[in-house]
Amino acid sequence: MPTVTFCTQPFRTLAQVRRDTLGLPQLPIVFLPHPMMTKTQVEIEGLVEQVFQEVVQKLTEQTP
């Protein structure tokens, strides 16, 4: 199943280390600005607009 993992920017290195340790170097990750937990609904919707194309691209370029 095509999968994308979301991660906020300060955790970029950690996500990349874990991805490689787990033997999944091709795992697509979409990085988002930090923090997410305190964003309003409007801000979240704005973020969705920002990354939507990247998410679609990463989901559709994966081969089974």
Next chain:
Amino acid sequence: MTLQASRLEVSASPAELQDWFESQGWTDGLPVVPPTPELVQAMISGSGLAATDVVAAVAPSGALATVEKVAINAVMAGCRPHYMPVILAALRAVAQPAFNLAGIQATTHPVAPLLFVNGPIRGRIGINSGSNVFGQGARANATVGRALRLLLINIGDGVPGKTDMATFGSPAKFSYCAGENEEASPWEPFHVEHGMAREDSAVLVHGGEAPHNIQDHASATPDELLLTFASSMATLGNNNAGMGGEMLLAIGIEHARILANHGMSKDDVRVELHRRMRLRFDTMGVAVRNFYRNRRAAIDVGPEVTDIPYLDDPSQILILVAGGPGLHSMVVPSFGGATRSARERVIVP
């Protein structure tokens, strides 16, 4: 015995040498003992194992810790060779999947592996289980805990700001090792409670916050003392509140006597504490309650309910007796439901 590690020519100046170790990212910030081949060989001999034996894979890097690598870090931490069996048991324990070392190394939460040592190995290596048990003063406590931390840094690659994303961290991340005060406890030791013989030695690891004091100089009965314990333990803001999971209660020897002298077993204490520990909804805002609801199904209750049990089950309260004279106990909240404590037998050569 042939060592596998690279041999490096380094400055003989103590100051330059420490600067160099620090520049390599191989320390916890404190000076380290240079791991010369002779010291490493002696440390390995304390394990009774071969240098090349693999002890565990250490998250998040997943790198394999051989006995030699463990020995190098134990030398750097300041350990004596006969501490090795405890360090090896601790490393095997944190590598158990349910402990979730990958999460504990990475999280923003200020969690550190708390080691509790049981059995005769405490006396053999000088583990303090009495006065100032969580404090300074005993080389075995200080350096066994530190050796584990150096292993988490140097083998596991737990680097602050890179793979260790703790928002604050905690002083407990330098070293966090204690002994159970079995001699002053009115109950069976922790490892005996969990199926081992009294003459066995064992290590418990608990992914915990720094300890929080519970001072009660007034209560003379279990009923009142347990109310103090419960109120001190069932607080908002630690991971257990929202995620359940285990909490460790290190009961001071004088508090333990109050409970035991009134006929209470450790199981009785757990059940009574669980009954008294409540997650009260009037102590939290709507957003927090909704956040917790996603993690604890028990919160999803009707509007007439004002509180729920703080923990899901009495067995989630780990009880040890520790410390010296004085009417204090300590609670160690955990990383929450994302970790389980782990136990390992100490294998003495």
